[in-house]
Amino acid sequence: MKEGKHQPRGLCFVFPALVTWVKRYHPPSKRFLGPALVLACALALPWIAASPAFTADTASGPGAAHAADDGKAGLVDRVIASSRKYLGKPYKFHNEYGRAMDCGGFISYVWSLHGIVLPVSSCDIARTVERVPMEKAEKGDLMFFKGRRSLRRRVNHVSMIIGREGGRIRMIHSCSRGIVIDDYPAEYYSKHFLFAGRIPALSREVLLSATDTGAAGVPASSQPPRKERSLAAYLMNPCLTN
Numbered sequence: 001m002k003e004g005k006h007q008p009r010g011l012c013f014v015f016p017a018l019v020t021w022v023k024r025y026h027p028p029s030k031r032f033l034g035p036a037l038v039l040a041c042a043l044a045l046p047w048i049a050a051s052p053a054f055t056a057d058t059a060s061g062p063g064a065a066h067a068a069d070d071g072k073a074g075l076v077d078r079v080i081a082s083s084r085k086y087l088g089k090p091y092k093f094h095n096e097y098g099r100a101m102d103c104g105g106f107i108s109y110v111w112s113l114h115g116i117v118l119p120v121s122s123c124d125i126a127r128t129v130e131r132v133p134m135e136k137a138e139k140g141d142l143m144f145f146k147g148r149r150s151l152r153r154r155v156n157h158v159s160m161i162i163g164r165e166g167g168r169i170r171m172i173h174s175c176s177r178g179i180v181i182d183d184y185p186a187e188y189y190s191k192h193f194l195f196a197g198r199i200p201a202l203s204r205e206v207l208l209s210a211t212d213t214g215a216a217g218v219p220a221s222s223q224p225p226r227k228e229r230s231l232a233a234y235l236m237n238p239c240l241t242n
Contacts, residue, residue, distance in 0.1 A: 079111055090178045104120050143160075
């Protein structure tokens, strides 16, 4: 343990010991004992308030929850700001590392700029997120869609929610038209929508132990239940949804 963590507690033993010593060995000084202790406490109070132990204890109080929420909002806003810088770029443009920015690659890349590691395919990203109902989806959450000509519920596309306007969701993604912002619901996307998901790194537990991530995760009870699938069916199509 750090040495400073025991200092405020040590004061609790120093003052009583001083009182006992004065009473036992210097009885004439007892009349000055009260004023002296008051003065000593007043001088020590700022030092105690600034001590590591005191600040560590208060940091775990209700204020920490507000800091967690502020941390999430800051991170998500920074990720969205980074994603907006690529608006107008062509589909599958290459980033500075030479990687093609298809839908999954783009989402993975903009989050990686802020320390959040995701797979690079929409299919694999879908397997890592915590599903959330659309009415609870918020900025930074991801939306997953099936393919244009797909009759099966297989993840083939991903976008990121950047806000809500008048009951409509605004999402940014990489598609055949390049990096664009679209509204949801819209006829095409409504027909192909599968589910929304939250990145696990945005859970409150991770936020409190990191500096650039955060937010309360969605309780498991609020997530839509997933149907059991056989191992053979999963190996054949790992990205098929319920």
